Amino acid sequence: MRRPAVFRAAEPLATVAVSRWSRTASAFTAVCVVVVAALAVVPYVIGGPAEQPLITLFTFIAMASLWNLLAGFSGLTSFGQNAFIGIGAYALYVVALHGVNPFAGIILAAIAAAVVSLPVSALVLRLSGGYFAVATLVVAAVFQIIATLSPSVGGTTGVSVPGLAGYADVLREALTYWATLAVAVASVAGVYLLVRRTFGLDARAVGSDPVAAASSGVRVGRIRLLAYVAAAGGTGAVGALIALQTLYVEPTSVFSIQYSVYMLFMVLVGGMATIEGPVVGALVLFLLQETLSAYGAWYLVIVGGLAVAATLVASRGIWGFVGERLGWSLLPVGYRVRGPAPGAPDPPATSRADPNKS
């Protein structure tokens, strides 16, 4: 009702065309398909040595895209998403213990995390801003303590992931690789398809001004709930993948706040509320980790410092800056009006993206 009205109003000006998709976007989508296909055959072509770093990268991409759905699009800056990493990891352990194939268990872990997030959301979504942020920290702390106090999941010492004894190491690593690739692609594509719907416009309205959004008819509570539950489910799948990579689930590591720090860094540095930004941020974090992780704590000092700098100096992140300069919108989520310059009788087929080309 809201959005179509705007565009119908534009229709009488027959020379104005409103579009979202562009040739750049088509070309980039084709490139994406090729890249994903190439990545999918890596286990056959290169094998083990390339798999481990790429698994880390895919994990980062999935975490960043999902946090972007929360914080970037919907304005919910949760620093307790590590709760769902942990819940996903423990859920994988539990379903694998009951005989479910661990790789199929990833989906069940995602569902478990989403289900747990429902009652949690009823509590934390009552708050906003910084209060919401700290409440999510409390929730993560609660789940970590509960895991520590539960002897059935190993208490403080943790548990090994069962059900993987039947797989040869090469096969197990390749399957983990494919599963991580699939979750990363599903996260990016899922968030993209979700924000292209009316939900995306509503979520950005809620994120920038909830009162204004509510007064123009957006169901603020529902939008927040959907974003929170979707992000929790996806993050649960990531947690299950982390358990599959490490083969061991231990409360202090799977509930580590470091995951939330990474999510914040990738989204801020890459560019909030764009689809491309978190992927760029994930690449940056991956490169930083490859080069700086030997420096231990300094690495995290730099990560925190860059996140602060990105917020204050370049609030649109790397992608916001580069995309603007190049006039690219590779995975567009907004609309563009193409039409004549004021007064020009004949519309040349130009887009706002490249105004000099006619």
Add this chain to the structure above:
Amino acid sequence: MNWVNAVIQGMLLGGQYALIACGLSLAFGVMRIVNLAHGDLAVCGAYLGLVLSSVLGVPVWVTLPLLLPAAFVAGAALQVLLFGRALRHGVLAPVLVTFGLSVMIENLLQVAATSDPRGLNGGALTLASFHITAGITVSWLFLTAFLTACAVLSCLQVLLSRTSWGRKVRATADDLDTARLVGIRVRPVFATVAGIAVATAALAGVFIGTIGTFDPQAGTNTLIFAFEAVVIGGIGSLWGTLVGGVALGVTQVVVGEVNQAYAVLAVHLLFLAVLTIRPGGLFTSHQAAAEVRARGVPG
């Protein structure tokens, strides 16, 4: 008698939580900023106390005349350089900036001081205690922490309600734009408020470090406890913060009496229960509660 003792010890412990929390509450009340690095700044205060007291070779209390002004200046500088800028970038930026700052502080402390737990030299006060009855022993240190919290809260209350500075602070907190219109210079007000918030955090850090131990990662838990005290007590109510801190402390010690493993969990659950039943906290103004609630969501 055991239970009476647990409640008394819990109340005294709650004083410490209130001492950390009052700076958080003040900064939120005036600048609308939830400083996620507040706990880490308290831990920084403890480390500064450690350095000063070992360099000078005196109990940490003697270093307070140096430490508190240093913390005040640090807080004011953070406000001017970081938080003030973040506030101009919209509502999310302060959350992101203070969280990034928290990550930086924790890891810088890790680099500078390793992750070994440390304690502060509290002098003769550390082990001194007195008996109320046969079963109840009160540590002078805990009592000092509690009374300090009460004193700090009283001072803040008097400053805010009786002085011209306090009037400016309250005007700014009520309506920033109108305060500017009537000629209040907002930046110095914000800087002094942030300075006081960080100085109280550092003072709380000194008590934490003297009573127990601290390490570079202690800030996040400190923040969580402080935050819980603020929310349970009610946003924007200084004495509510004391009640919130006492509620946390009593819960922690009484549950710990039954089973130590569940003490912290019980505190978090108390917080979540208050959030469910009375989201505004126990003592709260309507306006402050509305600020905290998710806007646009009924109820």
